[in-house]
Amino acid sequence: MLIGIGGAGSKLSSTFDGGSNVVINISEAELNKAKAAQRILAVVHSGRGKREGAKKNPEIGKTAFISIKDQLEDMVRGNTVITSTGGGTGMGITWKVLESIAQKDDVPEEEKTTFILVLPYADREPSEYVDNTIQFISQPVSWAIDSGNTGNVFLVSNKEKFVNRMTEAEFNGLIARRFNAFFQIPAKCEEHASLEGHIDREDFSLYLSKPYFNYFVDFDYEHKKPLDEQLASNTNRLMLEPDTPLEAMFLLEVPNHADERMFYDVLDHFESRNVVPIYAVVRNPNLQVPHLTLSLLYARKPHDLVNDFIRISEKRTRDKIRKSIEQHGTFGPKKVNLEQEAMKEAMKAGKKEDEVISVLKRIGKL
Amino acid sequence: MEQPLTKLFDQQVGNLDQAHVNLLYWSAMAEDRKMRYNITNAFDDLKYLQHTRTKQAVYAYIEALRVCCLLEIREEGNKKNLYITEYGARALETLVNQGYTLQPSHFLGG
Numbered sequence: 001m002l003i004g005i006g007g008a009g010s011k012l013s014s015t016f017d018g019g020s021n022v023v024i025n026i027s028e029a030e031l032n033k034a035k036a037a038q039r040i041l042a043v044v045h046s047g048r049g050k051r052e053g054a055k056k057n058p059e060i061g062k063t064a065f066i067s068i069k070d071q072l073e074d075m076v077r078g079n080t081v082i083t084s085t086g087g088g089t090g091m092g093i094t095w096k097v098l099e100s101i102a103q104k105d106d107v108p109e110e111e112k113t114t115f116i117l118v119l120p121y122a123d124r125e126p127s128e129y130v131d132n133t134i135q136f137i138s139q140p141v142s143w144a145i146d147s148g149n150t151g152n153v154f155l156v157s158n159k160e161k162f163v164n165r166m167t168e169a170e171f172n173g174l175i176a177r178r179f180n181a182f183f184q185i186p187a188k189c190e191e192h193a194s195l196e197g198h199i200d201r202e203d204f205s206l207y208l209s210k211p212y213f214n215y216f217v218d219f220d221y222e223h224k225k226p227l228d229e230q231l232a233s234n235t236n237r238l239m240l241e242p243d244t245p246l247e248a249m250f251l252l253e254v255p256n257h258a259d260e261r262m263f264y265d266v267l268d269h270f271e272s273r274n275v276v277p278i279y280a281v282v283r284n285p286n287l288q289v290p291h292l293t294l295s296l297l298y299a300r301k302p303h304d305l306v307n308d309f310i311r312i313s314e315k316r317t318r319d320k321i322r323k324s325i326e327q328h329g330t331f332g333p334k335k336v337n338l339e340q341e342a343m344k345e346a347m348k349a350g351k352k353e354d355e356v357i358s359v360l361k362r363i364g365k366l
Numbered sequence: 367m368e369q370p371l372t373k374l375f376d377q378q379v380g381n382l383d384q385a386h387v388n389l390l391y392w393s394a395m396a397e398d399r400k401m402r403y404n405i406t407n408a409f410d411d412l413k414y415l416q417h418t419r420t421k422q423a424v425y426a427y428i429e430a431l432r433v434c435c436l437l438e439i440r441e442e443g444n445k446k447n448l449y450i451t452e453y454g455a456r457a458l459e460t461l462v463n464q465g466y467t468l469q470p471s472h473f474l475g476g
Contacts, residue, residue: 340399344475352468356391357459359398365455 001079003072006061006090008118009083010034011168015176016082017183022075026064026089027053042093043067053089056128058135061092068093073100078205082116085136086129098140102147112151112209116179117141119240121158122312130313138306145211145299152207152214152297154179155240155305178238182216185251185280185293192253192282195260199251199280207249207278212297215242221252221292223262227269231294240305245270245296248277253284253291262290378434379457384466385417385427386436390458392471393437393448399474402447405439407473414472 002021004013007030010023020037029052031039042064044051051060065072076097083090094115101113117136120129144150161171186204199207208214219234235241248270252263263281270277284291360366389408396403409424418424428448431437436454439446450458462468 353462356394356462356468359394360450360455360458363394363397363450365394365450365452366459 005083058092065096076113077111080114084118085133086120098144102143107149109209114151116154196281197279216295218293221290243298243300247297250294255287393450
């Protein structure tokens, strides 16, 4: 089950295949717009009554979490949460979910929650989003990963959307297609004739229950070309670049009449990195060329990840300060007629009656 | 003959009110500052001080001062500018001595 929290999370969750999705939002109007099997309204009140949104303020999301705490804590067990890290609702509620997971003593493997976190593109999106993301990654994400109680965390970046000038629907569709391809690994293993290795649903969920960042990619595999080069030219641009992998998983689909022994090359690649992947090789008669779906688990310190965002945030703040200093520049000289100014001052200071008589005399009327 | 004229002058001046005093005062101030004070400026100032809201009323004030020879209207370059006369100056002197306040003109800036 996929749980979409907040505006972005709700929209994304409805584009994914397989199983039912649940959407959670503070805004009733937004909630009703989302396609979902189940909708949960998180309620939070202000001095003026029920709030209709979180105003990019995660504190409001955190307060809203209280209204759905028990229900949500039950629901996330063994399921996937999808949210953006920039806004108020998704980030605030997910913050509390991660916090409660991090505080648990032990979470059984089958109850671990997988998180898909959509990070803002720091160069183009508002600074509130960037600051919220910095807070979010350096605190609850970091606590949850350190506790070992969370499942895989997928870090998706909005960068591609801006770089390729995509509509939101196109971008969400693209994310969903890439994730669906990854989540279909056990289904493909069931569907097609198995040639080597094996990844069943249990293996797959065990892999997902590991508390690391997950990076995956799928591309048409070229037998003769070293995997290093292929990985370099086929990066998954939707996700943040991975660090050194700790664990790996791959599914190699080979067409009819192709030699499945090419999977040994993939194993060799990982052996040189001291990683023993779990894998499956299947024969897919629908394909013309071999296709590789590969996932890497890496443990990049959230601290390093945050540094990238902090660097951009600091640069932006510096620019803002510089701009505000420029705005307070010197004013141009003001032309002042001293005679008039003196007259005005005299008028303020002296008696008006005396002054008007002298004016009348001066203009020769008295 | 001198006596009745002085009496007439006193009667004329006695009928003037604050709006008339302002107009005489502002016309004198403008002339002193080498500025031209026209009927539109007078309307804006009197409206600003909430003496009236209509241009007709302002024109009536000015016309009353003109027919009493206290104010002169000169057409200068498409504008009807106001100038205080010598009688007007004496009237203003009298009114000021009677205790009328001199209100500031927004146009003249004080």
